[in-house]
Amino acid sequence: MADVTVGVVVFPGSNCDHDTEYAVGSFDGIKPVMLWHNDHDLQGAKAIILPGGFSYGDYLRAGSIARFSPIMQEVIDFARKGFPVLGICNGFQVLLESGLLEGALSRNRDKKFLCCQTTLKAVNCSTIFTQRYQPDQLLSIPIAHGEGNYFAPPEVIESLEEHEQIVFRYADAEGRVTDEANPNGSLRNIAGIVNRQGNVLGLMPHPERASEKMLGSLDGRALFESLFQHIAGV
Numbered sequence: 001m002a003d004v005t006v007g008v009v010v011f012p013g014s015n016c017d018h019d020t021e022y023a024v025g026s027f028d029g030i031k032p033v034m035l036w037h038n039d040h041d042l043q044g045a046k047a048i049i050l051p052g053g054f055s056y057g058d059y060l061r062a063g064s065i066a067r068f069s070p071i072m073q074e075v076i077d078f079a080r081k082g083f084p085v086l087g088i089c090n091g092f093q094v095l096l097e098s099g100l101l102e103g104a105l106s107r108n109r110d111k112k113f114l115c116c117q118t119t120l121k122a123v124n125c126s127t128i129f130t131q132r133y134q135p136d137q138l139l140s141i142p143i144a145h146g147e148g149n150y151f152a153p154p155e156v157i158e159s160l161e162e163h164e165q166i167v168f169r170y171a172d173a174e175g176r177v178t179d180e181a182n183p184n185g186s187l188r189n190i191a192g193i194v195n196r197q198g199n200v201l202g203l204m205p206h207p208e209r210a211s212e213k214m215l216g217s218l219d220g221r222a223l224f225e226s227l228f229q230h231i232a233g234v
């Protein structure tokens with residue numbers, strides 16, 4: 001059977017594109033293909049990943065320029081048709097700027113770039129991105145961002161809660177969702193959300209940096225496994 005293709009979009013300033021390509025390529029039956037920001041062709045991809053980095057130097061606001069890249073017109077159409085789109089870190093920022101997810105990411109609470117390991121609680125494990133996790137499973141996955149402080153108006157937060165669209169929250173080692181465990185000031189310790197239809201996920205932590213033993217954690221692998229199981233039955 002031919003490999004199933006997964007597209008990884010490359011913007012000027014992406015810097016996790018090849019890490020993501022490497023992680024995706026480590027799964028049998030899945031072939032990553034790099035998609036240039038200036039193209040319109042998704043090359044038959046069955047899922048699209050927007051990787052981490054500093055697209056357009058984070059000028060104005062992280063993700064605010066990448067959102068206007070030619071390829072994003074196709075990614076937005078693809079998502080609106082119900083196909084899976086995953087945004088990691090800068091990719092999450094691009095998804096918010098594109099209107100595919102609700103809310104915004106502002107500067108971290110302490111106005112510092114944070115690069116550290118975090119504990120995440122997988123609070124919704126019935127999405128296509130998290131079906132391989134156990135409910136409330138704790139995961140060790142790193143963050144590396146300056147603008148990861150999730151914000152949305154109260155009615156949006158309540159709607160996200162009501163429809164179980166909050167997928168990952170920052171937690172402590174015992175799984176308590178506390179202010180101390182919140183690295184960047186995100187409302188409700190939000191680390192990742194999914195859209196109402198369930199086909200678009202954005203998260204600030206980097207699962208591709210927790211996908212190999214040598215990296216100190218394998219906890220990100222199940223996210224890719226979940227997605228690839230959905231698109232390819234692998």
Ligand SMILES: NC(=O)CC[C@H](N)C(=O)O
Pocket residue numbers: 051052053054055058062088089090091144145146147148
């Ligand atoms: N690792 C990344 O994707 C960086 C995200 C983003 N440019 C920020 O600093 O907020």
